[in-house]
Amino acid sequence: MQEERENLAARLLEEVDCGTVYLDAGGKVLFVNRRAEEILHVERAKVLGKRVDMLPLRTPIYRVLSENAQDEPVEVSIDGSVIQVRSSALGAAEGELFQLRDISSDKKEKRQREEFVAMMTHDLKSPLTVIMGYMQALMGEMPSKMDPSLHLFVKEMDKSAVKMLSMIDDVLDAYRLEAGLLQIDRQPCDARALLEGCCRDGEQEAAVHGSYFLSEICDGIPTLDLDEKQITRVFANLIGNAVKFTPRRGTISVTGTIEGGCLLVRVSDTGIGIPESELPRIFNKYFRASGAQGFKGTGLGLTISKAIVEAHGGSIRVESSAGKGSCFSVLLPLAKERCIFKS
Numbered sequence: 001m002q003e004e005r006e007n008l009a010a011r012l013l014e015e016v017d018c019g020t021v022y023l024d025a026g027g028k029v030l031f032v033n034r035r036a037e038e039i040l041h042v043e044r045a046k047v048l049g050k051r052v053d054m055l056p057l058r059t060p061i062y063r064v065l066s067e068n069a070q071d072e073p074v075e076v077s078i079d080g081s082v083i084q085v086r087s088s089a090l091g092a093a094e095g096e097l098f099q100l101r102d103i104s105s106d107k108k109e110k111r112q113r114e115e116f117v118a119m120m121t122h123d124l125k126s127p128l129t130v131i132m133g134y135m136q137a138l139m140g141e142m143p144s145k146m147d148p149s150l151h152l153f154v155k156e157m158d159k160s161a162v163k164m165l166s167m168i169d170d171v172l173d174a175y176r177l178e179a180g181l182l183q184i185d186r187q188p189c190d191a192r193a194l195l196e197g198c199c200r201d202g203e204q205e206a207a208v209h210g211s212y213f214l215s216e217i218c219d220g221i222p223t224l225d226l227d228e229k230q231i232t233r234v235f236a237n238l239i240g241n242a243v244k245f246t247p248r249r250g251t252i253s254v255t256g257t258i259e260g261g262c263l264l265v266r267v268s269d270t271g272i273g274i275p276e277s278e279l280p281r282i283f284n285k286y287f288r289a290s291g292a293q294g295f296k297g298t299g300l301g302l303t304i305s306k307a308i309v310e311a312h313g314g315s316i317r318v319e320s321s322a323g324k325g326s327c328f329s330v331l332l333p334l335a336k337e338r339c340i341f342k343s
């Protein structure tokens with residue numbers, strides 16, 4: 001009965017579309033299925049019963065079985081294919097099970113999709129920039145040549161075009177981030193002035209939205225090496241989110257203080273908050289919390305903000321409670337050392 005069951009298990013493993021290799025506790029190859037033979041270009045008769053360290057060096061099977069893929073899957077390139085390797089220990093006295101998947105076509109598809117998105121967004125930017133140029137020209141002419149009843153329409157069109165451009169920039173930057181092309185150009189910068197500028201814009205946004213805005217930026221913030229445009233974008237995004245996700249008559253507050261060699265900026269709100277179960281994914285690409293339905297956005301702002309802050313040696317974190325509000329905190333180093341939140 002036992003033997004029958006073991007035979008059936010071996011036959012089923014033989015059929016699965018995932019390469020499977022089993023090593024005993026002494027590192028001896030005891031099982032290789034058909035798919036593993038294909039992926040590793042090996043005949044099982046030549047390797048069964050051999051210890052991994054007896055296999056010829058540089059062969060795919062030696063390379064794959066020498067990987068430590070227990071904590072996280074590892075990608076190994078074999079003759080132009082990308083093979084994802086996972087391994088799991090089967091108890092101290094037993095052995096190690098390796099699972100191999102050919103992910104080359106998934107990777108190619110993902111790259112093609114991203115290249116398409118990058119190309120589309122880039123191409124969308126050119127006509128939009130032209131529209132915005134004419135919009136600016138129209139606004140310049142407005143006071144003298146345009147009927148006042150049309151002023152509001154032109155301003156609203158301009159505002160929407162600016163928003164659209166910033167969403168396109170986010171999609172492009174998410175692609176650049178993935179491809180390692182997001183550039184940070186740090187120059188000495190008056191961080192207090194930068195924060196005050198962000199707060200002025202935030203105050204206007206909050207006023208239009210019907211919320212209260214408070215800010216308190218301490219004195220004595222030294223000149224910091226920052227990419228001014230990108231750090232402005234981080235705070236504009238955090239403040240913009242705070243305004244967006246806070247119902248009318250709520251409060252948004254921004255504070256800037258010096259704490260232990262770092263500039264600590266907190267952006268808090270009394271808005272819809274984020275459910276605790278969703279907090280771990282909040283900085284993931286395209287992630288939008290369940291409460292964000294009905295609010296415009298791409299789910300990229302926080303991913304990009306985190307990358308920008310970390311490229312400055314800083315860190316970002318969130319505390320939030322659904323229905324009560326959120327607080328995003330950013331630490332930026334005053335000198336060269338990195339700034340990390342002590343949890």
Ligand code: ADP
Nearest residue numbers: 241242245273288289292297298299300301302
């Ligand atoms: P977007 O705002 O474009 O959706 P972000 O990456 O900036 O993208 O934010 C990701 C998600 O995090 C939002 O969709 C929302 O669910 C949540 N979020 C961010 N900031 C807040 C906030 N202040 N209050 C509540 N939820 C927030």
